[in-house]
Amino acid sequence: MSSQKLLMFRSRAILMCTLGLFLVGCGGGSGGQDNSASARPPTSRELAQICTKDSPYAAKSSKPSQQGELADEKKWVKAYMSERYLWYKDIPNINENDSRYNVLKGGVIDVWNSLLNYFNDSKTPLKTAIGTLVDKFSFIIDSTEWNNFVESSLRGYGFMLKTSTQAGQKVLTLAYVYPNSPAKNAGLARGDQIISIDGASVNDTSAEATSIFNEGLRPTKVAPHQFQILRAGQTLNVTMQAEVITLQQVEYKVLNVGSQKIGYLLFNSHVPGAEAYLIQAMTYFKQQAISDLVVDLRYNGGGYLAIANALAYSVAGREKAQGKVFEWTQFSDKRSSENYAMYFNSFGLNNQAYPSLGLAKIYVLASSGTCSASESFINGLRGIDVQVELIGGTTCGKPYGFYPQDNCGITYGAMEMEGVNAKFEGRFSDGMTPQCTVLDDLSRPLGDASEGMLSVAIKRMQGQSCSQAAGLAIGSQDLLGMGLRDQGVLLRPDWQNNKFLQAKP
Known part of the structure; x- marks a missing residue:
């Protein structure tokens, strides 16, 4: 496989057409009749953009479409899931004529809830070792809302x-x-x-x-x-x-703690608008010759894998990362020919170079809100023996990714691939466990050296054990009685906890 193909993630496209090889029916001609087109079900490509009459979602779509019925959109969903879904073998048999998939509201077809039910009921019922659903991530969303999310605009x-x-x-x-x-x-x-x-x-x-x-x-x-x-x-x-x-998704600073110069990077979403800030931050850390780095991903639900890759390259540096695999991307067995290695790359989504810091170890602040591309960042670094110590809580457990697909003004995100690192380590569907468990400390600003998670990370740099570091943080008198040792849940739509790939050129 050429290096050009392996570095295909530099392209900027946000949405993509369906991938794969599609059979094209042959018209009449000399010789025997070819019945291959009629013998196979139509592909999602052939069924795309045939939209329910008067659908408010299709009306807002920028893609050309033709008028159809709700049944046409369900046919597209069925084909799309069969072709692309990682767990396509486990798709339940459902009756598309059931009233659950033909919802009426005031005598009018409710397009959204009909398709939402149909899509959700098409997902695998498989569960993880601890009993949670394997696929708690596949989603559909209004394409306008999806595009606003990608652009961090709301x-x-x-x-x-x-x-x-x-x-x-x-x-x-x-x-x-x-x-x-x-x-x-x-x-x-x-x-x-x-x-x-x-x-x-x-x-x-x-x-x-x-x-x-x-x-x-x-x-x-x-x-x-x-x-x-x-x-x-x-x-x-x-x-x-x-x-x-x-939304500005990045903040950064350097903390001077004794003789240490500690870089603190708060990073909340792997979206295109974050890249300029990430490059500024890493450039500043290099100029300041930081000795240690804390990356705060506690609220980062993921985003573009290309950004996680470039940031990981910046952390590890050219000598350790160049020519190494950041993530092996593995599709279902019917798409095994599409499996590929994503190599570490100093250029991100916007084709801008990230500086090289060459750090041997970093500390990552994590929680159940740390998902997807954020987990790939951690796993990718561990794959090339950069030590990553997790401080906080267990991550959400999403080693899967997808290419966003628009049909009739609705964006579909069925999980299509699973990622593992250079050592073929991954499969963390029950989350990554922290080395030091610390609750989210809402009584302090993020980036404050006395904030719970960051405080423990700093004490770990100074050689204290997790129990010593966490014990000192929790015992702090000015935190007692404030009710802010938080065990709450981040109020964020599940569909934002994801890892999405760029379109292949």
Whole structure:
């Protein structure tokens, strides 16, 4: 296989047409009749973009389409899953005429819920060793929303939330506030708790209050909303209006701890807009001649594998990474000819070079929100003997990836491949276990040397054991009684926890 083909990930395409070799039916001609076209089922390529009449999703799609019926879109889904799904052998037999896949709302076909049910019921029922579903990641999403996610552009306030329960009450806490966002400009900070929105309490489950609260949290209309915030026992009233914003997914700094110069990289999503910041960060770390590096991936649900590759190359350096496999990509047995090795590459998604740091060991802050491409970053480095010590919690466990496929204005993400590192290590479907278990410390800003996970990482650099380091962090008097030793769940759609590949040229 040529190096040009192996480095195909430099292409910039976001969406792709269906891959593979497709049979083309022959027309009439001299000689015997060829019945191959009629003898086989039509391919997803042949069935693509035949859309349900009056579908609101097809109407918004930029792709040319022709009018069809809901049954046509289901035929495409069936063909797509059969051709591309990693667990195609385990697809259940379902009756596409069942009412569950022909949902009516007000006498009109509900395209979204019909296709969502059909897609979800087509996934494998297999479970992992600990009893969770093997495929808890395949998804469908409105293509407009998908494209906005890839571009880190959305209408919102610019914060991440975690949800938990304390004394039987729901608690909604800000885990992270993006720079230059409405939330940041309003003075909100990590650890703030949302008590109510527009007078509707987070714990009022009545239909009216729930509707008011949800509209304020994820607005569908342009209007200011009143937030009541709890901060360190004090109640604050804040007015915000959601805006269309581009999220800055990277922050970085150098911590001077004694004689150590520690690079701290907060990285929240492997999306194209993050690359310029990543290159700036790694360039700055090299200029500052850092002795150690902490990469904070606790909230990074994944994204483009090419970005994880380039960042890993930057960490390991040219001498250790050049010519080595970052990840072996393995498809189902019917697509084994498409298996390939993704080599370490200093050029990322946007074909910009990352600097070479040449570090022998790094510390990664992780949690159940660390998924997919983030796990590939960790696994890829371990494959070439760069030590990666995990601090925090067990990762989400997603060694799978996909090529996003648009059909009729809906993007489909069925898992197509599994990745392993240069040593053929992977298959971490139950997650990667940390060397030091530390809870998310919402009482401190991310990047603060006293924040729980980062504090433990620094103490580990200084030679302390996990129990010593974690014990000192948890015993800190100014953290006691604040209720912020968080065991909450990151409030993020499951479909954002993914690893996606670039289109082949």
